[in-house]
Amino acid sequence: MSAQETAVRPMRIVVCIKQVPKAQELQVDPATQTLKRVGVPSEINPPDANALELALTLKERHAAEVVVLSMGPTSFDESLERAVAMGADRAVLLTDRILGGSDTVPTAYALSETIQKIGGYDLILCGEETTDASTGHVGPGIAGHLDLPQITYVSDIRIVDGKVRARRTAEDGTEYWETALPTLCTVNFGCNKPRSPTLTGKIRVKRGGVLVHWSCAEVGIDPKKVGLFNSPTIVAKVDTVKLPPRAGRIFTGEPKDAVRALLEALLRDRVIAP
């Protein structure tokens, strides 16, 4: 190999993921009015899974290295291991008690510091938002801290001549953006179908050595910038939406007649227009 070739390294993609309660299992604690996170089945935040799938597609096309990153308690290992079993090369969990209660401001700061410690990043992918908080702040926040160009709501990425060409799905149409690497993209929910874990991937996880835990001290995160007291968000009030009562009428008889009766009732009650 020539000197030039030995200097070549694969493109490195960092995918930020969060573990969230499964959408169907969402429960609000009636006492604290906050989301129950302990003891409910969890999953990779669905838009993050789309970001991961996009990264794995790019890995296949460009032999890229995919590093998955998350911040949270060690129970998040489950999702990071799943990401490796799906095809990511390795995973990093930033885990530290002092991070507890962080909102999106400290989270974006802490993740950007961790990404710098991982180093050598060419592309950072995040989901457009999380299903448990829906702010969409963290991705753009990381881009801000790292002073990177960013493209939000991306549904596809091509790497051409060392540049990112991204398809951005906006409310009023589709935009195509191009920017130099390194860059950060947030990925549209549902833009692809995340793959299942493979046997080979699960074996890699079992063999170990694919996941590391880092503390704030190890990364060099300023304790005065993270945690509940350094989070500007104030939750003023939480309301639980009450479902309106149902009429509870049941239409019986021959399916054809029952449907007719149902339609007539809906028309009469002005639920639907003729």
Add this chain to the structure above:
Amino acid sequence: MIRRSLLFGPLFRDGKRENVERFDAIVVGAGPAGSAAALTLARKGFSTLLVERGRVPGAKGMFGGRVYAWALQDLLPEWAKDCPVERYVVRENLAFLTEDSSLGVSFESPKLTQGRTASFTALRSAFDSWLAKKAQDVGAMLVTGIRVDDLWREGGRVRGVTVAPNDRVAADLVVIAEGAASVLVRAAGLRTDLEPREVSVGVKETIELPAETIQERFGLGQKEGAAFVFAGQASLGLRGGGFLYTNRATISLGLVVSAEDLARKKIEVAELQTKFRTHPAVQRMIRGGKILEYSAHLVPELGASMAPRLWGDGVLVAGDAAGFLINNGYTFRGVDLAIASGIAAGEAAEYARAAGGMTASNLAAYDRFLRARNVLTDLERFRLAPLFLKNERLFGMYPRMLMEIAERLYTVDGSGKDRLLSIVLDEASSADIPKWKLLLDLLQGARSM
């Protein structure tokens, strides 16, 4: 720009490496057969991968719920210490049912509860997880949530398993232990598709009852259990039978019925189960219980004569996938044979390794190890049972006859009683069975049991 295109461009396109994981042995299916095989292989120093399609071992599996302990004793002499036993069976019952009556035989003996001859009831999820954990404890790697669809074959020999085109794992030996509906046995070319006549359908309901109620109702102590096998009306006269096992705080109630008969008579197995459950004799036992779960599964009824080939180049078949099940009308045996065949598979692998490799001719030693554990010998001994059990008189006519005899023996209405023999002969002739047929059935029954 040039640097970038070099970085991410064609240079690496061909560099896509297939990182193939490699083991000495892969066992497909973490049921009793698979875990016993993985445990034995790992103990003998094979690097072993145990792959299970359920989220946890036992999640996708189903069995009647009773385990004969002898094979487990061979595998893990200390099993009784932490095995998730529901109850030890202290009483065996055989009952013939007609529309509304029941005639039963009950057997109790200290032998039923001692060491190798003991049997116990268990819940599949707990039992399978426990056994798979034992395999992990000695070094087998368990991976769950992966369905293996195909074998990795090259030049006629099995080289590993294929989950997807770029998801293959290599091994010198693959042990197929994925149950009755095994697709891999077919993929290995060891057998053709199953025919309806070769399988039965097993259904089971788990019915919740307080432990104290179970103990009171069946006259049992705290860790004691009862097992029932039902013939006759249980299966509406179709070939097969019913079973009831007492767990700690649930009852397993189910049927095993010939798939061929179900199809021929156009009866839904769920309908059959409802009829069975609502039979007065069964109702009495489960009264007040709540149905927690319903499951159904294929049960192989191959008999030794129709079993698939059990070995090939780089491959062995164990448990239900190999048709290792004995249903002789009074016992349903599967788990013990599964475990014994898993052990034998490990022993065959050890033999083949010493003999120079996992070739079909070396792995043929499996036959010898299966015989040493009485798996094949028992199967052959009972190979007539499926034929005998095919006799429809056994499930329809005879129970009815027995019941009428019992009715005449036990109902006293002051009209004068006949002697037993004349009642029997009288019933036989009124049931329209020629005496020679009765004698023939008796003989055949005796031979097959």
